[in-house]
Amino acid sequence: MPRIQAPSVAEHHARQRRALLDAARALLAESAQAPSMAAVGRRAGLARTSVYQYFTSAEELLAAVVADVFPDWAGQVVARVAAAPTPATRVWAYVEANVDLFTSSEQAVARALTQVVEPRMLRGPMEEFHARLQVPLRQALADFGEPEPETIAELVDSLIVQASRAAGPADCTEAAGARNVTLARLRRLLGPYLGLNPMAED
Structure with a gap:
């Protein structure tokens, strides 16, 4: 033994x-x-x-991976939002944390899971993941004074997804390139709304 x-x-x-x-x-x-x-x-x-x-079995192992990754990813984002000191910086922390996930090896894990795991196995964890993330984002927006936190939260998520997908190889000459390009674009869009310096370093 x-x-x-x-x-x-x-x-x-x-x-x-x-x-x-x-x-x-x-x-x-x-x-x-x-x-x-x-x-x-x-x-x-x-x-x-x-x-x-x-x-x-391999199927049971993949199911365990699904059950593991989504709470892990959500926990990373929620913790970073909670650590930010003001409503505006909490919103931006949410953006940064999600971009970090999108531009890390974890995104490759997410893509792989959509290819090797049955959709029904992913549906529930993905919905729970999205719902859990919306809570701190909507609260931060409400604390910021946003009159439509639910709608704006969905728009922020859409911007993160689109900006992350738009950062292609031509934009990225180093490992951190995709992250930097994506965050710079999002800061130009959201910085004025949140009262952040659009040109600040992340």
């Missing part, structure tokens, strides 16, 4: 499961294909047979 390098068996299992989920996410981002159990085990440093102790 492998040596348990954790305070308890339960924590050991939690760490191993976490390693498998992280490995699956990394492989999805790299290949945009459903990873095999053997590949996930190799990436996590576990034998293929050990993977089956945590997930009975």
Whole structure:
């Protein structure tokens, strides 16, 4: 039996499961294909047979990835919004956090999941993800004095998606290029509304 390098068996299992989920996410981002159990085990440093102790099939593993990534992404955005000191900066923190997700390897994970997971499996988590994010954004807009926070929140989301998609290879000569281009464009659009300096560095 492998040596348990954790305070308890339960924590050991939690760490191993976490390693498998992280490995699956990394492989999805790299290949945009459903990873095999053997590949996930190799990436996590576990034998293929050990993977089956945590997930009975590749489908169950992918379902676990779906259940893991959306709350993780939402938590990242919500935490950054909560840390901002004013309503205007909370709105901008929401924009920055979402752009960071769109321009990171996590977006490759999201694209891969839409290709390898059945739509019905994604629908619920995606709806919950969107609904959870709308709460702090709408509250920040309401605190900012926006009379139509629900409508403006939807428009802000649309701007983020469109601006992120519009930052193509021609705009980006370095790894951070897509993020910088996208945020610069969004700041020019939203900066005057939020009272932020349109030319400030992010």
